[in-house]
Amino acid sequence: MPGVPPGLRGALPVLIALPVVVVFELLLAGSPFATYLLSIMGVNIILAVSLNIVNGMTGQFSIGHAGFMAVGAYVAGVLSLSLKEIALSFLPVAVSDQVFLLLVLLLGGVAAAVCGFVVGLPSLRLRGDYLAIVTLGFGEIIRVFVQNTEMFGRALGLSGIPQTAGLGMVGFWVFVVVLVARRLAGSSHGRSLWAIREDEVAAEAMGVDTTGYKVRAFVISSFFAGIAGGLFAHFVPIINPGSFTFVKSMEVVVMVVMGGLGSTTGAIVAAVFLTLLPEALRSAFAAMGAEGSLAQKVDQIRMPVYGLLLVALMLLRPQGLFGTKEIWEVLPRWLPRRRKGLA
Amino acid sequence: MSSSTEPTPQQLADAPLLKAEGVSITFGGLKALTDFNLAIRKGDLQGLIGPNGAGKTTAFNVLTGVYKPTQGEVRVGGQKVNTLKPHQINHLGLARTFQNIRLFRALTALDNVKVACRAEAFSDAAAHGVAAAALVRGGVLTAIAANCRTLVLAGWWKSLLLTPRFQAEERRITEQAEHLLEVMGLLHRRDEEARNLPYGEQRRLEIARALGTQPNVLLLDEPAAGMNTREKADLMVLIRKLRDDFSLGILVIEHDMKLVMGICEKITVLDHGETIARGAPEQVRSDRKVIEAYLGDSYLETHGGAA
Numbered sequence: 001m002p003g004v005p006p007g008l009r010g011a012l013p014v015l016i017a018l019p020v021v022v023v024f025e026l027l028l029a030g031s032p033f034a035t036y037l038l039s040i041m042g043v044n045i046i047l048a049v050s051l052n053i054v055n056g057m058t059g060q061f062s063i064g065h066a067g068f069m070a071v072g073a074y075v076a077g078v079l080s081l082s083l084k085e086i087a088l089s090f091l092p093v094a095v096s097d098q099v100f101l102l103l104v105l106l107l108g109g110v111a112a113a114v115c116g117f118v119v120g121l122p123s124l125r126l127r128g129d130y131l132a133i134v135t136l137g138f139g140e141i142i143r144v145f146v147q148n149t150e151m152f153g154r155a156l157g158l159s160g161i162p163q164t165a166g167l168g169m170v171g172f173w174v175f176v177v178v179l180v181a182r183r184l185a186g187s188s189h190g191r192s193l194w195a196i197r198e199d200e201v202a203a204e205a206m207g208v209d210t211t212g213y214k215v216r217a218f219v220i221s222s223f224f225a226g227i228a229g230g231l232f233a234h235f236v237p238i239i240n241p242g243s244f245t246f247v248k249s250m251e252v253v254v255m256v257v258m259g260g261l262g263s264t265t266g267a268i269v270a271a272v273f274l275t276l277l278p279e280a281l282r283s284a285f286a287a288m289g290a291e292g293s294l295a296q297k298v299d300q301i302r303m304p305v306y307g308l309l310l311v312a313l314m315l316l317r318p319q320g321l322f323g324t325k326e327i328w329e330v331l332p333r334w335l336p337r338r339r340k341g342l343a
Numbered sequence: 344m345s346s347s348t349e350p351t352p353q354q355l356a357d358a359p360l361l362k363a364e365g366v367s368i369t370f371g372g373l374k375a376l377t378d379f380n381l382a383i384r385k386g387d388l389q390g391l392i393g394p395n396g397a398g399k400t401t402a403f404n405v406l407t408g409v410y411k412p413t414q415g416e417v418r419v420g421g422q423k424v425n426t427l428k429p430h431q432i433n434h435l436g437l438a439r440t441f442q443n444i445r446l447f448r449a450l451t452a453l454d455n456v457k458v459a460c461r462a463e464a465f466s467d468a469a470a471h472g473v474a475a476a477a478l479v480r481g482g483v484l485t486a487i488a489a490n491c492r493t494l495v496l497a498g499w500w501k502s503l504l505l506t507p508r509f510q511a512e513e514r515r516i517t518e519q520a521e522h523l524l525e526v527m528g529l530l531h532r533r534d535e536e537a538r539n540l541p542y543g544e545q546r547r548l549e550i551a552r553a554l555g556t557q558p559n560v561l562l563l564d565e566p567a568a569g570m571n572t573r574e575k576a577d578l579m580v581l582i583r584k585l586r587d588d589f590s591l592g593i594l595v596i597e598h599d600m601k602l603v604m605g606i607c608e609k610i611t612v613l614d615h616g617e618t619i620a621r622g623a624p625e626q627v628r629s630d631r632k633v634i635e636a637y638l639g640d641s642y643l644e645t646h647g648g649a650a
Contacts, residue, residue, distance in 0.1 A: 011504075180503055187502030187509070188457070188516060191450070195458040198447035205407060205441075206459040207433035207556045216499065324449060 013179055021171035028167060035167055039235045041275040042170035043228045048255040048267040049177045050224035055253070056262035056324070057185060058217045059197030060124065064135030065225050065252045067142040068112040070244035072226025074152050076108030077161045077233040084162060097164045105173075105230040112226025113219050115142075120218035125211050127200055131218075139249055147241045157240025158233070165234030173231060177224045181264045184220075193217055197262070247303065254306050258313060260320030265327035278302055358421030359384045360592045361406065361437060361560045365415035368405055375401045376616045379415070383560055383592040388583070390607035390624075391596045394636055398616040399596045400442055403562055407439050408432040420559065438558035440549040442565045442596070448538035452529055452548055455537050456520035459555030520555060526588070527551040527581075543574045547581075554585070560592045561585070567599050575599060579606050604628065612636070 028035050047065055054062050083104070088096040115138070123134040146152045153159075184190045192213050195203040204210045233239045255274055259266025282298045313320070322330045359382040366379040376398045383389060391399050404410045406417055408429040417424050419435040427435075438459075447455050501509040524530045527547045532540055537548060546566055553561055566582070567575045579602055586593050597603045603610060604624040612620040612627055614636040620627050627633055635643055 183503050183505060184499075188513065189499055189502055191454055191458045194450055194454070195447050198449055199445045201409070202441065202445035202447065203458070204429040205409075205433060205439055205445075206552060207430045208458065209428075209430050 013175075017175045018172070021168050021175065024171055025166050025168035036235070037275070037279065038167055039165070039170045039231070041272055042167070042174045043232050044252070044255065044271040044275050045174050045268050046177045046224055046228040046231070047252045048259065048271040049174075049181050049264055050221045050228070051252050052256045052259070052262065052264060052267040053181055053184065053193075054218050054221045055256050056260075056267070057181075057190065057197060058193045058214055059261075060214055060218070061129060061132040062135045062218070062221070063132050063246075063249050063253055064119075064137075064139035065221075066244040066246070066248035067135070067139030068116060068222040068225035069229035069232070069248070070139075070142050070146060070241070071112040071115050072105075072108035072229030073233040073239050073244070074108075074146060074158070074229075075111040075226070076104040076230030077158045077239055078151065079104040079107055080161050080164075080234065081158065084160075097162065098169065101162075101164045101169060101234060105169075105227055105234075108230035108233075109223045109226040112229070113223035116219045116222025116225075117215065120215045120222075124214040124218060136246070136249075139244075139246060143241045143244055146244075153240070155241060157238050157242075159238040161233055161239070163235055163237070165231045170231050170235075173224075173227055177227075178264060178268070180220070180224075185264065189213070194262075250303075251306070254310060257310065257320055260322040260324060262324035263320065263322040263326055266320055266322035269321060269327070274306075277305070281305070358418065360420055361594070362418040362421075363402075363406060363415065364418070366402075366405055366412045366417060367414040368401065368410055369413050374616050376405065376613075379405075379613075379616075379618060381406075381594075381611065383594055385559070385590055385592055386586065387592040387594075388586055388606060388608055389592075389594050390603040390610040391594060391613065392598070392600075392603055392610060392627075393613035396615075397613040397636075399613055400564060401616070402613065403439060403564055403596065406562065407437060433556055433558075436557070436559035437562070438553035438556045438560070439562040440546075440553050440564055440566060442568065444542075444545050444549060446537040446545055446548060446552070449536060451534050451536055452524060452532045452540065453517070453520055453534065455548060455552050456523050456555045457516050459552045460516045460519050460523075523551045523554050524548075526554075526585075543570050546570065546578075550585070554589065558591065560594070563593065563595045563597075565596055565598065567597055567602050575602055578602070582606055 028038065047069065051062065051065050054060050080100070083100055086100075087093060088099060091099065119134055119138050120131070123130045147155050184193070192203065192208045195206070195208055196210050196213060200210055229244075232243070236243075251274065255270040256267050258274070259268070259270035278298050281301075285298065361381070361383040363379055363381040366376060367374070368376045379398075379402055381389075381402075391402065393399050401410065405412050408424060408427055408431070412425060419432055419437050422435060424432050424435065447458060450458070521530065521533070524533060527550060529540075529544060529548055529551060532544060532548075537545065540548060546569075550561075550563070550566065563582070567578050570578060582593060582595070583606060585591060595603065595607065607624060609622065610620075610624055610627045611618060612630070612633050614632075619632040619636060620630040622630075631643070
């Protein structure tokens with residue numbers, strides 16, 4: 001954006017994106033399935049892009065993203081349930097709903113961020129794989145905790161949360177997380193994160209507070225996982241511990257690895273692809289006439305398919321779809337260069 | 344840092360930029376470094392030599408905070424740094440290069456230097472220090488409070504909102520990094536990934552990166568390793584030039600005697616962690632103990648000794 005005055009550059013993307021998001025919501029209002037699928041896709045994008053800040057940019061390996069998502073989902077869900085009856089009288093009902101939604105989402109995100117801080121601080125002071133082990137444990141602890149707490153509805157889950165998260169709200173947060181990730185990557189803070197990923201000892205010797213940066217990246221990532229969970233809780237009819245298992249964490253890790261560790265656009269593309277994959281499989285099986293049996297078991301055969309995909313990826317393209325680059329840096333190289341050949 | 348031995352500002356100004364006093368470090372029963380002393384002032388160009396495994400790199404690691412000394416103390420600019428972390432010591436004005444090149448390999452040459460330039464750009468050194476200190480003193484709660492403050496102070500939000508001031512800051516960092524690349528003769532490699540540079544240029548890029556943190560003292564760990572004679576000669580000129588242009592104190596570890604003897608005004612010789620000689624190059628060259636350490640005492644017997 002060379003022609004834009006510097007004062008406006010910060011706000012410009014927001015001014016462009018907001019109307020687009022609202023138009024999208026209005027256009028798709030008549031199609032519940034498309035809305036649902038796009039919302040799931042949005043949540044997955046938020047999860048993948050935020051995990052990419054830790055796993056990709058900072059090079060730390062977290063495998064408990066579903067745990068932070070659960071924190072956000074349950075905190076936002078419980079808050080929403082208790083605030084259900086209240087409305088801001090001076091605003092139209094729909095607007096008041098969105099204001100409350102935004103509020104509980106933020107609180108859910110903050111709760112997840114605090115969890116991220118508590119989990120990250122001890123484990124990120126060390127080098128190596130400790131974070132993976134701790135986050136794995138954290139994800140399971142949260143799930144078991146929820147399963148045994150009356151307030152969170154135990155194994156049955158929470159139902160009756162107001163279904164106020166439309167495509168507009170999901171789209172807004174997708175936009176926010178992508179903007180944060182991209183701007184972070186291009187700033188001096190982002191460069192410090194890349195440096196930690198490349199060589200922690202050297203980064204520290206060059207004056208980068210490695211523990212501080214790792215924890216901050218992790219907190220930001222957890223915050224957005226919490227937001228994603230909160231959004232999820234406000235458009236699915238019921239949330240239960242089964243939605244936030246280790247399988248969900250792995251799904252997000254697969255998205256990040258597939259897109260290329262460190263590539264924001266890669267994470268987006270992989271998230272979209274992996275969200276559509278089960279649906280595509282379902283239609284494919286149905287079309288092949290495997291009525292009832294295979295088509296319904298797509299959710300179960302999803303994991304072996306992910307496994308095969310990962311194996312194929314590691315063999316064919318170990319750096320992931322885009323490596324550490326973004327789509328606009330990679331795509332021109334993939335396209336055939338006609339001009340050069342002729343000249 | 345401790346209150347009773349806090350030096351006066353006058354003392355701070357007069358103190359050597361880097362001073363090690365009676366530093367020892369042991370790993371279990373192994374004495375890697377014994378009673379190591381060193382003082383580097385502005386404009387000094389000193390050498391640290393010794394046979395393989397003598398403890399030269401260990402000495403570097405103690406000075407830069409990678410290892411904590413078992414005994415003795417290290418002072419940077421008059422301030423005791425025994426308990427500080429490497430990045431805090433770096434903020435006090437001490438930068439280093441590594442024996443086995445440790446560049447940020449996937450980053451471009453320019454970004455490598457920009458990472459280092461960042462350190463002082465936001466004056467977030469102070470802000471980060473606050474957070475770390477709070478963690479030592481109070482529990483998690485104080486740390487959370489301090490971290491929130493840091494997030495505000497260190498300007499992460501500025502980079503997210505792309506404030507005009509942030510953009511100006513980024514431009515300044517880029518200019519500074521480009522200047523350093525130019526000084527090290529690497530400007531033509533600006534956008535190339537560090538891992539794709541030839542060996543000699545990688546070494547020079549490491550020095551450029553170290554200079555990006557605006558140090559007072561520069562520690563070079565075998566800067567000429569793997570270079571050919573021609574490159575070594577160029578490097579000698581370059582190191583002298585850096586000392587004068589950036590008014591640094593420089594300490595060099597080097598195996599190449601010609602280079603060390605050629606540029607250093609004072610040389611410290613280590614063997615088995617002990618300082619066996621110290622002085623001007625000619626003095627060290629003819630020292631009996633040094634010859635013994637390098638060539639073995641059988642050499643002295645057959646050649647009748649040099650001292």
